Amino acid sequence: MVARIxxxxxxxxxxxxxxxxxxxxxxxxxxxxxxxxxxxxWALRNINLEVKRGEFLGLIGPNxxxxxxxxxxxxxxxxxxxxxxxxxxxxxxxxxxxxGFEPDLTGTENIYLSASLYGLTKKEIQMNYDEIVRFSELExxxxxxxxxxxxxMQMRLAFSISLSIDPDIFLIDEILEKFQAKCxxxxxxxxxxxxxxxxxxxxHAVKMMCDRVCLLVKGKILDEGPPEKVIDSYHKLxxxxx
Ligand SMILES: Nc1ncnc2c1ncn2[C@@H]1O[C@H](COP(=O)(O)OP(=O)(O)O)[C@@H](O)[C@H]1O
Ligand SMILES: [Mg+2]
Numbered sequence: 380m381v382a383r384i385x386x387x388x389x390x391x392x393x394x395x396x397x398x399x400x401x402x403x404x405x406x407x408x409x410x411x412x413x414x415x416x417x418x419x420x421w422a423l424r425n426i427n428l429e430v431k432r433g434e435f436l437g438l439i440g441p442n443x444x445x446x447x448x449x450x451x452x453x454x455x456x457x458x459x460x461x462x463x464x465x466x467x468x469x470x471x472x473x474x475x476x477x478x479g480f481e482p483d484l485t486g487t488e489n490i491y492l493s494a495s496l497y498g499l500t501k502k503e504i505q506m507n508y509d510e511i512v513r514f515s516e517l518e519x520x521x522x523x524x525x526x527x528x529x530x531x532m533q534m535r536l537a538f539s540i541s542l543s544i545d546p547d548i549f550l551i552d553e554i555l556e557k558f559q560a561k562c563x564x565x566x567x568x569x570x571x572x573x574x575x576x577x578x579x580x581x582x583h584a585v586k587m588m589c590d591r592v593c594l595l596v597k598g599k600i601l602d603e604g605p606p607e608k609v610i611d612s613y614h615k616l617x618x619x620x621x
């Protein structure tokens with residue numbers, strides 16, 4: 380076992396009345412009956428999942444089904460509303476706004492910051508620096524604050540840093556752009572030794588690379604098992620929705 384998720388649920392508060400027209404809002408305030416409604420929204424409901432050492436697990440499902448939320452919970456960026464998560468070893472989240480990224484700092488500064496948060500010494504970072512920049516293909520942007528990076532660029536940097544910190548678990552949210560092919564190549568290499576949880580809409584890639592797949596729909600696990608079977612469930616689900 381490298382990760383165990385036990386009865387995890389996660390809710391967010393969604394605010395209503397926010398888009399009230401100013402006039403309506405003013406009248407409501409004057410009348411004293413303006414109340415901002417907050418509604419609980421359950422993004423994940425009672426998720427149970429175990430990821431084994433060396434496993435390559437695919438996470439698929441329609442938009443908004445809770446895939447990114449589940450990765451953020453596993454990364455410890457969000458805390459669960461209910462349930463428990465056990466993780467053994469070092470986690471590298473390759474998600475939007477990578478862990479420890481500071482928007483106002485440059486790519487280079489963020490490499491140093493992020494890698495040091497993972498426990499690398501300055502010397503180790505210096506030794507890995509060129510390779511990180513080269514793999515991310517961000518040479519021309521490495522001195523630009525990363526708030527000016529696209530999501531894809533941020534993920535490239537996060538992926539490249541993660542390769543040099545030797546984590547036990549990679550949590551990879553959808554990787555965009557051309558960079559995907561390069562990451563897949565690297566992941567083929569990594570997968571022999573590491574545990575990977577991989578979110579993707581690319582069913583071809585999921586089928587090719589994953590040992591096991593989990594289908595998440597509206598915050599619940601609808602199916603789980605061998606890639607072919609679960610991808611088939613996903614296609615049936617989409618066909619019904621269309
Ligand atoms: N911080 C948040 N506040 C409110 N709602 C959120 C937040 N993060 C995610 N959600 C909602 O939770 C649901 C699941 O989101 P997400 O995990 O991003 O789905 P997916 O990655 O599968 O597309 C969506 O409906 C999304 O709008
Ligand atoms: Mg997502």
